[in-house]
Amino acid sequence: MSTFRPCILIPTYDNPRTVRRVVEQVRAHLPEVVVVDDGSGPEHRAIVASLGHEGLAHVTHRTRNGGKGAAVKTGFEVATGLGYTHALQVDADGQHALGDIPRFLALAQAQPDALVLGQPRFDDTAPLGRRIGRKITLFWTWAEAGSAIGDAMCGFRVYPLSSALEASRRTGDRMDFDPEIAVRIAWTGAPILQVPTAVRYVAREAGGVSHFKPWLDNWLISTMHTRLMWERVMTTLFGRRTATRLPAPRSDA
Template identity: 50%
Template sequence: MKLCALIPSYNHHTKLGTITERLFALHLPVILVDDASGPEASAAMRALAQDSRITLVRHEHNQGKGGAVMSGMQEAIRQGYTHALQVDADGQHDLASIPELLAKARQYPNAVISGKPEYDDSIPKGRKYGRYITHFWVWVETLSFAIEDAMCGLRVYPLTACQSLMGKQRLGKRMDFDIEILVRLYWLGTPSYFVVTPVHYPQDGLSHFQPFKDNVRISWLHTRLFFGMLVRLPVLLARKYSL
């Protein structure tokens, strides 16, 4: 098992130094994906990448969070890593959860290990209730309660399974990515396990979530996944009742 960390970033750079130091303390090299950030953020990432433990991947045009994660996965695969720990660059997740995620990844190397957010009062109400809608649809799309949270950006991915999926399926490149990859990996037989992860939304935080565009995009995703579930209904039912 060969692990690295993967950080997608679009104009998030103020917390990257702290995040990378925490990852280095866990002996994790870092693949940092600059998703066409502005000059200040890009310069900060180039400066960080002077450290030999960081590989910087730069997009000339913004591809969205999912596009950045997939670029990072491809680079990790190229370097021979078997697993990638995705860490968001905004600093919302409590990184103290990472050792438990890594321990579970070693226990279940063929599974996705994901954070299960535990929010404080800082979460915007629209984001909080919107997640419940996604939880419901993911349970419908998988005919299972196995996916406890489909939107957390703190995850350990088994790269062989992800590479196989990316070779077969065009995945959403923006905020729909986190949901889609987890559901489609489940359909292919890749299980998920969850670790409770405290999440805080700082008042000065920069969010790239676009309420109208991203909610429309996610709604369209759930429509596609629902009909995908119907096609796979016999297999999903067989799996459900064989457990």
């Protein structure tokens, strides 16, 4: 039987009003927490450092901002070095329904080689622009990897670390990371499991900040889909040429 030793992985870039609460709340479910500070400003850096000093999280500071994907990649390396087998990723901005953590972990434990993806259920706090962008990505990831993935944008998910490390060598470093790594892991044939979960956009007055940059991130997401579609076409035409394979059809399709 394969071992299952999960941690919580929290990438954070300037979330000074929410990160401590998120760390305290996730610890109620799993006290093994890895926080990656992605080159934040001095105020947030100090807050994250204090979480480390108080023993609430294993903290790593990146010297400069690299993007959400870069922060998660650093987290994969740190978590693997600490001996964890799985990383449950959540945002530091308080967006995710942390009470759902046990459901994510139970699925990951039952199928340790699976990627467990949150399927967001938005309330009316979700900005229209983000909803539209999400629908476009939904279409592309369906074209790239079939229906097994569902929503590939949600940052609430569990990675098996060995396949995540491997797949992350070929992904972008910013907001293109979440959908791209989901498609690349699906292409290895790993099972993809979906967990419906409520996602809200926390009001600015309550410390909610999104660093999503509409122009840059949507551009990166578009070029990423072009790259993945190209690879898929080449794989279809020339077989194993790109060393990726398409996921097996879903049994419930």
